[in-house]
Amino acid sequence: FPSHDTNTGKPNRINRERRRQYVPVSFVDRLIRVGLPVFGIMTLVLMGVFSWSLIHSEKGFLITRVEVFGADRHVTSDHVIRLLELKPDETLLFANLERMSSRVLLHPWVKHVRIERELPQTLVVTIVEEEPIAIVSITDYFYVNRDGVLFKKIESSDSMDFPMIVLPKNIATNEKASTMLDEMIDFLSKYEQTRFAREFGVSEVFVRDLGLSLFTKRGQLQIEFSYGNQSRSSLGELEDELLKLDLYYPQVMQGGAKLKYLDLRVRGRIVASAM
Numbered sequence: 591f592p593s594h595d596t597n598t599g600k601p602n603r604i605n606r607e608r609r610r611q612y613v614p615v616s617f618v619d620r621l622i623r624v625g626l627p628v629f630g631i632m633t634l635v636l637m638g639v640f641s642w643s644l645i646h647s648e649k650g651f652l653i654t655r656v657e658v659f660g661a662d663r664h665v666t667s668d669h670v671i672r673l674l675e676l677k678p679d680e681t682l683l684f685a686n687l688e689r690m691s692s693r694v695l696l697h698p699w700v701k702h703v704r705i706e707r708e709l710p711q712t713l714v715v716t717i718v719e720e721e722p723i724a725i726v727s728i729t730d731y732f733y734v735n736r737d738g739v740l741f742k743k744i745e746s747s748d749s750m751d752f753p754m755i756v757l758p759k760n761i762a763t764n765e766k767a768s769t770m771l772d773e774m775i776d777f778l779s780k781y782e783q784t785r786f787a788r789e790f791g792v793s794e795v796f797v798r799d800l801g802l803s804l805f806t807k808r809g810q811l812q813i814e815f816s817y818g819n820q821s822r823s824s825l826g827e828l829e830d831e832l833l834k835l836d837l838y839y840p841q842v843m844q845g846g847a848k849l850k851y852l853d854l855r856v857r858g859r860i861v862a863s864a865m
Contacts, residue, residue: 651682653713660717664699670715673697682707698742701735724778726771727756736779738772753778754794770797777802777828784836801855802828814853834860 653676658667673693676685687705694703694717702718720741722733731744734755744750755774761767774795781787781804791807802817813835816827831854842862843849853861 651710653680653682653685653711655712656715657708657712658715658717660719662719664719665697665717669697670694670700670717674713674715676713682709682711682713685713701741722752723775724753724755725750727754728759728761728767734771734775736775738768738775753792756794756796758797758799773825776825780829780832784832786836786839809849811849812851814851814855816855831855 656671656674656676658670661667661670673696674690675693685707687707690705691703694700694705694715699720700717701720704716706714706716708714720733720735722741723736724734725744726732726734726740732740733742733744733748733752734740742748755771755778757767757770757774761770774797778792778795781792790809790811792804793807793810794805796803796805797817800818802815804813804815805811806813815831835852835854838860839852842852842860849862849864851863
């Protein structure tokens with residue numbers, strides 16, 4: 591029976607609207623509301639179990655391929671792979687890349703290394719080889735890079751076809767030796783940019799307490815530079831003398847005599863002599 595308002599005797603509008611809003615929930619609706627979350631949870635669990643079993647199975651993500659890039663002159667791909675020390679059951683996802691990198695860096699010719707995972711079963715190793723710019727003679731012979739790092743002791747099978755930097759044996763501290771070496775690397779870098787260097791090259795640089803002797807590769811010229819004068823900047827003075835050499839050496843060399851000695855330490859002049 592319709593509900594009536596007791597005051598007016600008319601049907602109660604509020605009760606009619608409440609009856610219209612009530613809709614019985616069907617079995618399918620209840621199944622969807624309850625079943626979908628349960629199905630989603632079960633799917634995630636099954637995917638987790640499957641992934642875990644795949645990772646730890648014999649074939650799932652097992653490292654079966656190693657690609658090495660950057661191994662060029664002094665480092666071989668086989669040597670890099672041996673340094674990785676991969677285990678037979680090593681998987682890609684659980685491989686300790688940091689530890690592998692530290693082992694590869696033990697190779698004296700490896701300057702930088704980057705190891706990346708490439709799913710599903712490949713390890714990608716990219717290395718940067720050291721670039722020696724000279725050989726340093728101090729207590730022994732070492733290759734040195736442009737950063738002033740002595741990265742490898744010279745062995746009998748190594749090439750000696752690099753400029754030789756000979757430092758004084760009586761250097762008081764390692765810090766002083768490091769500073770002197772950095773200055774010599776900077777000097778060689780500036781020397782290599784001159785016309786004179788492109789024509790005559792450099793064989794050896796002997797560093798003394800108050801002076802620097804450079805021997806050319808071609809012509810075996812001995813050239814004396816100022817170095818170690820505390821009253822002026824050593825590097826600034828070397829740059830001035832390099833500029834003087836580059837500007838005036840054609841006039842000095844055209845004298846006809848076979849010159850063997852040039853002294854740049856006198857301001858405004860180049861002292862030359864045949865030996």
